[in-house]
Amino acid sequence: MFLKRLLVTGLASVLLAGSYLYPAGARLDEWIPADRPYEYPAARTLSSRYVVKEGDSLWKIAVEHRVDVDTLLELNSIRNPDYIRPGQLLTVPGIRLQHLVQEGENLTVIAVMYRVTVADLVRENGLDNPDRLFPGQRLSVPVHAHGGPAVPAAGWKSLLMPTAGHLTSGFGVREDGQPHYGIDIAADHGAPVRAAEAGRVVFAGPAGTFGLLVILDHGDGLTTYYAHCSEITVSYQDRVNAGEIIARVGSTGRSFGPHLHFEVRWNGEPYDPMLYLTGVGYEI
Ligand SMILES: [Zn+2]
Known part of the structure; x- marks a missing residue:
């Protein structure tokens, strides 16, 4: 594993040497496409279970899970969207995003970013040593576990407050x-x-x-x-x-x-x- 890490670091240095091609401070996922194509997080469908809580509406559940109401109606053979009751078990489609590990990131940082737990990431990716991540490694993130990603890693930018108020x-x-x-x-x-x-x-x-x-x-x-x-x-x-x-x-x-x-x-x-x-x- 150490050898593998060394190899990756070496490879990264070689790639970095050519970084004059890229804007200063470019993130890893910005220069990786030159060498291997960066894939935007691919959503794969998988199902998970959701227990209806007091005060839930199908709308609310749909928004929280980032699906549309029609999908929920169809998946659960519900005819009347107004009629769901607390304790009812619903099937909701979850999504998995793909995260490309950046330099300096660890599982805790990634877990916070997507509002999942470190345990979710370890389980999902079968990691035997969670302390060993390397830049460029792909992780599958089961975002359905806690109602969706905080922000998409690939599309994140620091924004300014658009008005004073x-x-x-x-x-x-x-x-x-x-x-x-x-x-x-x-x-x-x-x-x-x-x-x-x-x-x-x-x-x-x-x-x-x-x-x-x-x-x-x-x-x-x-x-x-x-x-x-x-x-x-x-x-x-x-x-x-x-x-x-x-x-x-x-x-x-x-x-x-x-x-x-x-x-x-x-x-x-x-x-x-x-x-x-x-x-x-x-x-x-
Ligand atoms: Zn508004």
Whole structure:
């Protein structure tokens, strides 16, 4: 095992020697594609059991497990989605993601990242020595175990808070049972809305309940949404820098008072923006 590790380290050094081809500070998964193709986490279907709790709705269970209600209805031969009872056993499709181990990572770090336990990872991957991981190693992560990944490792970027204000609604299922795919930040009407990260404008205009909406594409499948704006100051296809003003806070669309509805999506799937907003703020 030691020899194998040495070999991998040696190989990594050789690859690193060619890293002038890549931006400084590129992560391992950014330079690996040059040598071997990086596969985005592949979701494989597997089933798991879920016991219905008091206060659950099919909607809530569907959101928590990142499946749609129809899939749950079909898998469990349920005709009336309003009729589920506490204690009922449901079959839910779980997913496994593939994680490419980065330099310096250990099982604890990876477990926290996906909200699974170290034991889950050890069991899933048949690891005989959990202390021995090497960069480039592939791990299968059974994310269904605890209701979905915190953030997708491959699409994670540190984002800036898009506007100065206070959080009035978080990500997840609201009290009325409806899913909320973003966060709401209450701010003054006309306050600047800034790009959470450098990117390209892939949508700018009115969009139904979103009101005036800007969507930025940051590459690697990551997009951010800025909704209910009063004014948009960028155009379709514009390139913007992180922190650049792209719009003004408003209350257009389905909104009750000026606020920014902010979403983070990876490959179209919404993730909790709070898990991304670790970027350093900016002076207003
Ligand atoms: Zn919202």
